[in-house]
Amino acid sequence: MDQYLFDSTKDTSVGDFQVRDNLISILKNRFSTYGYKQVRTTTFEFYDLYSMMSGTINKDEMLKVIDSYGKVLVLRPDVTIPITRMIASNKQRLSQGSRFFYVLDVFRQSFEQADNKETTQAGIESFGESTPENDAEVIALAIHTLKDLGFESFKLEVGHAGYFKELVNQLALSQNELDQLKGLIQSKNLTEIGPFLERLSVDKELCDAVQAIPLLYGDPEDVIKRASKIALNEKMQQKIKNLSDIYDVLKAYGVEDSVIFDLGLINNMNYYSGVIFQGFVASFGKPVLMGGRYDHLAEQFDTSIPAIGFACEVDNLLHSMTRKNLIANDTTSIDVIIYYENSKQKDALIAANTLREAGYRIITYTMDDNRNIDDFSSKCIAYFQTEENLVIDKKRKTPFTNYNELELLLHEGMRDN
Numbered sequence: 001m002d003q004y005l006f007d008s009t010k011d012t013s014v015g016d017f018q019v020r021d022n023l024i025s026i027l028k029n030r031f032s033t034y035g036y037k038q039v040r041t042t043t044f045e046f047y048d049l050y051s052m053m054s055g056t057i058n059k060d061e062m063l064k065v066i067d068s069y070g071k072v073l074v075l076r077p078d079v080t081i082p083i084t085r086m087i088a089s090n091k092q093r094l095s096q097g098s099r100f101f102y103v104l105d106v107f108r109q110s111f112e113q114a115d116n117k118e119t120t121q122a123g124i125e126s127f128g129e130s131t132p133e134n135d136a137e138v139i140a141l142a143i144h145t146l147k148d149l150g151f152e153s154f155k156l157e158v159g160h161a162g163y164f165k166e167l168v169n170q171l172a173l174s175q176n177e178l179d180q181l182k183g184l185i186q187s188k189n190l191t192e193i194g195p196f197l198e199r200l201s202v203d204k205e206l207c208d209a210v211q212a213i214p215l216l217y218g219d220p221e222d223v224i225k226r227a228s229k230i231a232l233n234e235k236m237q238q239k240i241k242n243l244s245d246i247y248d249v250l251k252a253y254g255v256e257d258s259v260i261f262d263l264g265l266i267n268n269m270n271y272y273s274g275v276i277f278q279g280f281v282a283s284f285g286k287p288v289l290m291g292g293r294y295d296h297l298a299e300q301f302d303t304s305i306p307a308i309g310f311a312c313e314v315d316n317l318l319h320s321m322t323r324k325n326l327i328a329n330d331t332t333s334i335d336v337i338i339y340y341e342n343s344k345q346k347d348a349l350i351a352a353n354t355l356r357e358a359g360y361r362i363i364t365y366t367m368d369d370n371r372n373i374d375d376f377s378s379k380c381i382a383y384f385q386t387e388e389n390l391v392i393d394k395k396r397k398t399p400f401t402n403y404n405e406l407e408l409l410l411h412e413g414m415r416d417n
Helices: 014-033 047-051 080-090 132-148 161-168 175-186 190-199 204-215 220-230 234-253 297-301 314-323 342-357 403-416
Strands: 044-046 064-066 072-075 098-107 118-127 154-160 259-262 275-281 289-293 307-313 334-340 362-366 378-384 389-392 397-400
Touching (some): 014 118, 014 132, 044 047, 047 072, 047 080, 080 098, 080 118, 080 307, 118 132, 132 154, 132 307, 154 234, 175 190, 190 204, 204 220, 220 234, 234 259, 234 275, 342 378, 389 403
Parallel strands (some): 334 362, 334 378
Antiparallel strands (some): 064 072, 098 118, 275 289, 289 307
């Protein structure tokens, strides 16, 4: 019989897990400061939830299973859709908006990444508001999040899904032709866009406008001016006005230096209806953060709820932080190791419990335990001995008489460090 082994190449070591957990804690803390509350969705969803929805997840990328009743289920391929369904089905009162964040695994399979079917996403969803102020706040939160992680050289590319949609609506393209055009614009393939449009017999004004889309990139105020000149109708002008209003609020936040505009930014999720954005950090070729406004997604659940959100790929953040040496090299997970003689056991264990209640991380051993006393995997070592109690850190040895004195010494030592 053949022996089947799981591929353990993606297993996470204890140290790596701590780094990952610290990163997630930073994200959760930042989301909370903007008034977001954590939620979760089920790992398994009915396949019908996604199969009936247009412009969302590629059905071939879903991981499908059959339950004991013969129902087709999928492992959660996306978080935005089930959260939107939750809000729509609960008919929640949204007079002041509803703000949620999540840290959840999503599961997809693709030809490009056949060996990477599971990723962790951390993101936010804001429901009930559709204003430039709300859009700008979400973008500011994304910028604030990347700054919290230590990135100094990064940019958020901001575009507008509605501007491109209004333009291509005038082309009357088939789905195949639309996909080809999107690919050419995404890759900024200027040499092929012209011949592609010529084959479609597009009039010159419309042809010029489409060819200009990949070039609408750079300084926001400059992009707004150039985009206004090629806007072919009032709806396109409204989209540019919306971007201009958002940019004014971003300037009020003082984050405009982190923003560039790109009207050639096209997201594969067709449910985006307004502003869209993605975050790039230096020396990492893929976006670490993506999001946008999706005011019409809830209509597929028979309700109308404006919404905007973004998600971070945790693994991409970790990889880019590692490249930029932003991962702290402190592997210490214990504050104090306590060694004690048998006669001092009660004093030592009372001290250990008291310090734990104060938030310190403590491990206790008897003096007979055969361990290397020079091992400073902890921040310090405390000895409860008949002759003298001592606390030793990397700088000094200090005597103490009881756990109150020990806690005071620890507090002073942590502060000095």
